[in-house]
Amino acid sequence: MKRKLFAMLGIAMVVVAAAFAAALTGSSDAATHHAAKSVTINLYASGDVNVQSLWQDHLIPGFEKANPGIKVNLIFSEHGTNDTATLARIGAAVKQRKWPGIDLVDGGLVTTLATDGLNQPVTKASAPNIKLLDQTLLTSVKGAAIPYRGSSVVLAYDSTNVANPPKTLSALLAWIKAHPGKFTYNTPASGGSGYSFAETVVDSLLPQSVITQMDQGYPQQLESQWKQGFDLLHSLNSSVYQGVYPTGNQAVLDLLAKGQIWMAPVWSDQSLTALKNGQLPKTIKLTQISNPSFTGGAAYLGVPKTAKNKADVYKFVNYVLSPAAQTQIINIMSGFPALPLKYLPKAIQNQFADVSANTLRPTYSQKTQSDFKAAWQQQVP
Amino acid sequence: MVLPPVGVIAVFIGFPVGAAIAYTLGKTGGPNSVMSLLAQHEHVAKHGVTTAPYREMLSNPSVREDLWSTVWVTIVTVVVVVLVSWGIALYLRLNDTWLARTVSGLSVVPLFIPVVIASYSIAIFWGPDGFLRSVAYHLGYHGFPSLGFTLTCVVLAEIWVNIPFGVLMMSSGLNSVPNALIEAGRDSGASMPRVVRSILLPMNVIPTVIVATFTGIYVLGSFTVPYLTGPTQPNLLGPTMSNFFTAFSQPQQAEVLAMIVFVLALALGTAYVWANIRASKRAGATS
Numbered sequence: 001m002k003r004k005l006f007a008m009l010g011i012a013m014v015v016v017a018a019a020f021a022a023a024l025t026g027s028s029d030a031a032t033h034h035a036a037k038s039v040t041i042n043l044y045a046s047g048d049v050n051v052q053s054l055w056q057d058h059l060i061p062g063f064e065k066a067n068p069g070i071k072v073n074l075i076f077s078e079h080g081t082n083d084t085a086t087l088a089r090i091g092a093a094v095k096q097r098k099w100p101g102i103d104l105v106d107g108g109l110v111t112t113l114a115t116d117g118l119n120q121p122v123t124k125a126s127a128p129n130i131k132l133l134d135q136t137l138l139t140s141v142k143g144a145a146i147p148y149r150g151s152s153v154v155l156a157y158d159s160t161n162v163a164n165p166p167k168t169l170s171a172l173l174a175w176i177k178a179h180p181g182k183f184t185y186n187t188p189a190s191g192g193s194g195y196s197f198a199e200t201v202v203d204s205l206l207p208q209s210v211i212t213q214m215d216q217g218y219p220q221q222l223e224s225q226w227k228q229g230f231d232l233l234h235s236l237n238s239s240v241y242q243g244v245y246p247t248g249n250q251a252v253l254d255l256l257a258k259g260q261i262w263m264a265p266v267w268s269d270q271s272l273t274a275l276k277n278g279q280l281p282k283t284i285k286l287t288q289i290s291n292p293s294f295t296g297g298a299a300y301l302g303v304p305k306t307a308k309n310k311a312d313v314y315k316f317v318n319y320v321l322s323p324a325a326q327t328q329i330i331n332i333m334s335g336f337p338a339l340p341l342k343y344l345p346k347a348i349q350n351q352f353a354d355v356s357a358n359t360l361r362p363t364y365s366q367k368t369q370s371d372f373k374a375a376w377q378q379q380v381p
Numbered sequence: 382m383v384l385p386p387v388g389v390i391a392v393f394i395g396f397p398v399g400a401a402i403a404y405t406l407g408k409t410g411g412p413n414s415v416m417s418l419l420a421q422h423e424h425v426a427k428h429g430v431t432t433a434p435y436r437e438m439l440s441n442p443s444v445r446e447d448l449w450s451t452v453w454v455t456i457v458t459v460v461v462v463v464l465v466s467w468g469i470a471l472y473l474r475l476n477d478t479w480l481a482r483t484v485s486g487l488s489v490v491p492l493f494i495p496v497v498i499a500s501y502s503i504a505i506f507w508g509p510d511g512f513l514r515s516v517a518y519h520l521g522y523h524g525f526p527s528l529g530f531t532l533t534c535v536v537l538a539e540i541w542v543n544i545p546f547g548v549l550m551m552s553s554g555l556n557s558v559p560n561a562l563i564e565a566g567r568d569s570g571a572s573m574p575r576v577v578r579s580i581l582l583p584m585n586v587i588p589t590v591i592v593a594t595f596t597g598i599y600v601l602g603s604f605t606v607p608y609l610t611g612p613t614q615p616n617l618l619g620p621t622m623s624n625f626f627t628a629f630s631q632p633q634q635a636e637v638l639a640m641i642v643f644v645l646a647l648a649l650g651t652a653y654v655w656a657n658i659r660a661s662k663r664a665g666a667t668s
Binding site: 081082083084085087088089091092187188189190242244245247258260367370371373374377378381 | 414415416418419421422441442443509510527529530608609612613614623624625626627628629630631632
């Protein structure tokens, strides 16, 4: 009888293994394709799957095609879960003047790298397109990071159930309480859209001078002022969907798509892509609130000081900032361009008539964000 | 001949564990210096050691809630897994029928389904718009509870994930009981329940202890299941640990939680070793 049991196990194993093999064969040949090339750039990127697709399926193949001999190796961290570890790794390597194994970074950690002096200053960059960028975007990162696209958190709502979406934060909070179970946001620790909602509510009760200090530095002694905002967020617990905060930006989009909730904060680029792919129904509309607006801003690229093959890295950066690649970012990811509109095609100029990356409200510095997420977890659910 | 494996274990397991213990006691230099480079709210001991990180974590009310949930979820899961796998294995041992084989075959299926996919589908299955709730709704029962993203859902998912190992262990244990013993018991007039109680149960103690301790250790340290099926707060220590390590940039506090889980697992491991020693002593005495 034991033998029969093992036979059953065997059959089940073969079936599952076959299914896996079928799923895996599709991706296995891509890795060996460029094995013979000479220079390799290691790119670390973090974010949701839309960021991964942008690099993997569009920017990297486009660049490699135009520059034979340079290979870009993507190291992707979903939801930025490895950001802190990578930050430590680059920090340690640069301090010992060693190669960190990463030549180009895309993610929230870039601004910390820049302000901590671990990135190559932009003045030393050999990418002509950097000169075309709006130079005010460089001041908050001490001129050591390169803005390459913008994105913002917006309010998504189901237009079949919500005729007049709230225009301000206070109207939104009133709407949430008036419609229990029809709104939610993901835990700040698991994704930027929920984080932005929580920070926006807390910011609405803080003086601008405190917000500015938190955006630019790490004023730990001011964090006690969050209390009032967290109490307000805590009072929403009974009004959010199921009283549970979903994990990750995508989980919120899934709830919107299924019609379980009618309103939620979402990333503009991620939701526009989902609308285009049909993952969100056309009845979902996007809008921005005011007083204050949701946070957003430019996404930056950083080159660690001890990166290898810097000339080739900047060749890649220059490609990403070219009008062709910027147009690709807009079309594929529904992101905002970093390159000023006058360098982009006419059709794109019309599309972005009233919004651009540098007018979006900035978010807290990386360290303040970590404390904010920890404090939310303690005080809100 | 023994040295190389001992060396491998010392370097790859012993050293990191030692460094982690030192880190939780406030030693931030040496192998911990890179980690502590970006750590926030770190407790540093300049001379000697400090227990401040432990005191901080154990006095944190939400961490205490998480610790308590971890303990009760583990206990409930272990009890249910032991009972269910005993039941299935016994059924298979005593009834070698087509139905018995199908049931036992089905019970090992979860072994071949990745935990991520299983957790996700379990959360949806028990969720607000899940299968059970929909069926109940169409049958006219509108008050069916939504169990997705609750600790009950975590327990259900943990049981689902751990049943195959339990069934495999228990059936191999019960199969090693000779038929002659059971038949001898039956011949001298013992009822089936009596045979189970006096022959099968005592001869299957070790597999039962193995299933209980391994399931317990697995649930204590689990991450994926509670991360995907559990509530925001309180949840098990696995997701909390990961939050402290990455999202909150507090690796020292995360390692303190790891030490707490380690101590709990150690207690289970001790029970396992004790049972083994007792069994081998008894085997030595009878032979």
